Amino acid sequence: MTTSAHLDASPTSVLPGEEARIPLEIRNSGNVVEAYGFEVLGPAARWSVVEPASLSLYPDTAGQVELVVRPPRDATVPPGELTYGVRVLPQEQPQHQTVPEGVLHIRPYADFGAELSPRMGTGRGGATFQAAIDNRGNYPVSVALSGKDAGELLKFKLPTGATVVDPGRAAFVKVPVKPKRLLWRGTPVTHVFQVHAVPAAGPEGAPEVPPVALDGTLLQRPVISPGLLRALIALVVLVGVLAGLWFGLLRPVVRSAAKEAVKEPVKAAEKKAEDAKRLAEEAKKNGGGGGSGGGGNGGQGPNASPSPSVSVKPGEGPGPQPQANLFASRLTASAPAGGTDSATYKVPDDKVLRLTDLVLENPQGDTGTVTISVGGKPLLAPALENFREQDFHWASAILAGPKQEITVTITCRTVGRPPSGPVPTRCSTAALFSGTLE
Structure with a gap:
């Protein structure tokens, strides 16, 4: 060679x-x-x-x-x-x-991150959060989750075992958070807590990965809200007023009307009874014909009094109350980096939409803003980088009148990169809103 x-x-x-x-x-x-x-x-x-x-x-x-x-x-x-x-x-x-x-x-290397979404949740009995765990390193990471609040007033229902995240992938873990005691009435209480994501040791030669603390807030609402308490008081007052009207005005009027309605029939019955008694006495005086006379008038004895009847016409009476229809719709908008896009829902004629719930989705992790408008007026404008999924609930519904439009507008600054699948070229967001259509 x-x-x-x-x-x-x-x-x-x-x-x-x-x-x-x-x-x-x-x-x-x-x-x-x-x-x-x-x-x-x-x-x-x-x-x-x-x-x-x-x-x-x-x-x-x-x-x-x-x-x-x-x-x-x-x-x-x-x-x-x-x-x-x-x-x-x-x-x-x-x-x-x-x-x-x-x-x-x-050699192995670690690139680990975690995020809690939403940052704030509200509810009477608690709320459900979501921990997004990203592994951008080149070996699998085993992550254990634990939760803690300063006053130890909350309960965390977290997985008992560790969550294994493969290289280049992300895992999403639900984090239900509940208060240990219900708040029956009064002002809402704010609970601040942390969820700790602790990665286990990697393979030989891998660097040590520090744990990540995820900050969250639970706004606990009272079971009996001020609005519900006012409604109950108003209902009790209304029942008292109706009872007073019945016993003070309507009941005497009904009794008087009933007496007047049977007055004439009672007089006619009394007159017939007196006539029958007179004929019987005359027959008794004449003798022999008394039985015949009594028998011929047997069907008209004093007990044969007519009874008044009350007729009700069919179709009369109060009509059924109109019932609201449950309603839900989903709007999706996408735009390239530096661009804007909108999606719109228009309320039908002669209808009113009562908006009570709204869920925003940012599945790609894009950055920018998403604006929710009702009738041309902005309602919300959160930044996309602050959430992957965020929900809103309103005790007092937001009204959208006939022909008004609900608009979702996305302004894309940077297109996100999901853990798997092809790299997208456009920002993408969705809004699911629900309520009643009346």
Whole structure:
């Protein structure tokens, strides 16, 4: 063989995102001037080059080039041992090509983050939050969640085991938070808490990853709200007024009307009874014919009094109260970076929409703003980077009249990058709103 090549036999350690240079020595044992080309083989070929790309050697001389390895800081480059090869290609005598081999040691690195959404939740019996755990490192991360508040007034229903997040992926864990005691009445109470995301130790050589504290707030509303208490008081007052009207005005009027209605029939019955009694006495005086006379008038005795009847016409009486229809609709808007887009829902003619619930979604993690308008007036304008999913609930409904429009407008600043799937080119947001249509 007229060509020989040699690589360092010891494994070369490299951290993704950094660079390693490995010397490669070539010797020309032939008797002609030889030019050499190089080709990297194996999984490392896509992020490795040989510098210089070609080398010329005189007979019985040696030269050196460098294999430059630059693994990207990406989850697709796992830690561990990686075998590679460099094919040395003589131009004059290609049959004398050779392939020296080496070993790369890819070191582990950690890139861990977590986020709590929404930052604030409201409810009488608690609220459900969501912890988004991102693993942008190159090895799986096992994360344990725990919750704590300063006054120990809250209960956290968290998974008992750790959550394993694969490299380049994200995991979403529901975090139900409930107060230990109900608030029956009074002003709402604010509870500040933290959810701690603690990653476990990684493989050998991996750096230590510090835990992440996620701040959250629970606004506990009273079970009996001031509006409900006022409604109950008004209902009691109304029942008292109606009872007073019945016993003070309506009941005497009804009794008087009933007496007047039966007055004439009672007089007629009394007159017939007196006539029957007189005829019976006359028949008794005449003798013999008394039985006949009594029998002929038997059907008109004093007990045969007519009873008045009350008739009710069908179709009369109070009509049914109109019932509101439950309503829900979803609007989606998308825009490129630096652009704006809107989606609109128009309330039908002769209808009123009572908006009580609204859920905003930012599945890609875009940055920018989303504006919710009712009748051309802005209602909400939260920043997209502050949430992945956020919900709103109103005790006093927001009204949208006939032909008014509910508009969702997205202003895209930066398009987000989801943990998996193709990279999007547009910001995307959605709004689910619900209530009643009357």
